Amino acid sequence: MKSSLPEKKWAGLRQRLGDWYRSARRNLPWRRTTDPYAITVSEFMLQQTQVVTVIPYYERWLKQFPTWDALAGAKEGAVIKAWEGLGYYRRARSLQALAKTVVEQGGELPRSEEGLLALPGIGPYTAAAVGSIALGLPLAVLDGNVMRVLTRVLAMNDDIARAPTRAKLQRIANAFLDKDDPSTHNQAVMELGATVCLPRNPMCLICPLKSGCIGKTRAEEFPVKSRTATEKRIETVAVLRHGSRYYCEQVPAGKPWHGLWRFPDFDPARMQKGEPIAKIRYSITKYAVIMEAVEAKWKRRAPVSSSVRYLTPVEMQELAFAAPHRKLIKFL
DNA sequence: AAGCCGGGGAC
DNA sequence: GTCCCAGGCTT
Structure with missing residues (x-):
């Protein structure tokens, strides 16, 4: 099991991933905007929820609550109704609490990881996603897609349910990050996980990282994850x-x-x-x-x-x- | 560190 | 029908 790769190898993979993404990326609604509010809405909705499910909610939400101000001033019942069926309803309340905080603080998100993490509903993933995509900060996202891609590239057996493994993967994601374009890079890794490096039946033959992927002949063994029984x-x-x-x-x-x-x-x-x-x-x-x-x-x-x-x-x-x-x- | 919080898609 | 997915908050 490898714990990481030398920078030279990461550089090659980074380049191939970027080239692939520029040609293969999906045309998603939140990729047509640079509005930090809209990007934040998309990232809240995308927590634990797949793209196809999110799209109609996102479109309706931006029409109904087009700005931080509009969301901050909305009735809670309307906010929950707009979220109906999306699940994890705390996300909706946190997003409105976030809107109220942003409005109080002058209408803009803080431009640092620390500042973002202090806000309601924003944890490590969302801080990195919003920070990189909306604000250009050099923060590497670590979500389920990224963990799957990285554990396969490295053939890493560590249990991703454990905190030390997350920390290790975060360090690896940091090493992989393209500091010149963190937004594109983060979206590219997640896009690869969502469309090629699939949980089951991964499409290793067409994967842009196949030349450097240690786990590609047994991709479905990764990631290793313990789970509680239902x-x-x-x-x-x-x-x-x-x-x-x-x-x-x-x-x-x-x-x-x-x-x-x-x-x-x-x-x-x-x-x-x-x-x-x-x-x-x-x-x-x-x-x-x-x-x-x-x-x-x-x-x-x-x-x-x-x-x-x-x-x-x-x-x-x-x-x-x-x-x-x-x-x-x-x-x- | 472990448990709680939803819903939908793949097979 | 059964399995899989997984970020933030609370305890």
């Missing part, structure tokens, strides 16, 4: 209808989907079970969930509070629902 879970949610309205609740803080709307869990102590309506599968963190939706009636009076309401179809359209519950609406 658990199966079955849950039942209740569809309580009143005329054309449905009983829904807004998830409180501290629970998954907090702030979004959903159908309530079926509670046998308070509800009478009726006919089954649908089975919807979804996964959340380490759980693989089968969600069974059933018709139900209250045994006693329905509980009332500010976070539960009988919603009309129009209201259900306007409010942000957790994705599996949004799917359930289609069955009603």
Whole structure:
């Protein structure tokens, strides 16, 4: 296992990667702008989320919230609704908190890694991505794509779930970085990971780095990563209808989907079970969930509070629902 | 260091 | 159906 390569080898790979990227790069919406706000929006959305999923959200978001100011002044409900279905909703709140901070600080992002890292929702990856792409800072990104490319090039067996491995890979990414054009270089490594150096069935034969790649004959062995086992879970949610309205609740803080709307869990102590309506599968963190939706009636009076309401179809359209519950609406 | 937070695409 | 993916924050 190699821990790195001499600068001469990195220089050759860097050059081939850049040449490849200039001819093969995808024409993505956030590659047509130099607006730091728009680039920041794209990087928040791209955390844990694939390009094809992000594109329509990005386009709508920039129309609805075109500037830091617009986002800072928006209602939180509108922000969450615009994020509906994208997942990891904390990103949306962090992005709005970031917008408020930027506006307070004069409307511009800080031009240093340290300054970026101090902002809400910005960790090592986003600081390097926004810093290099929007501000031209010489910071090497280390995301899943980059880790996959680098562990394969070096045939590195270290477990990428471990912090020391991340630190080692960060040093290697720093050595690989093109300090003259960090923006293009970072995007090129990630583009390679997303389109050629794929998790499964990598296209090593057409890879611009194949001449220097130590792991290319057994690319699918990399990266090595330990993972926690998933658990199966079955849950039942209740569809309580009143005329054309449905009983829904807004998830409180501290629970998954907090702030979004959903159908309530079926509670046998308070509800009478009726006919089954649908089975919807979804996964959340380490759980693989089968969600069974059933018709139900209250045994006693329905509980009332500010976070539960009988919603009309129009209201259900306007409010942000957790994705599996949004799917359930289609069955009603 | 480990656990929490979603959703979709590939096979 | 099953597996895979992975950045930031909290504890």
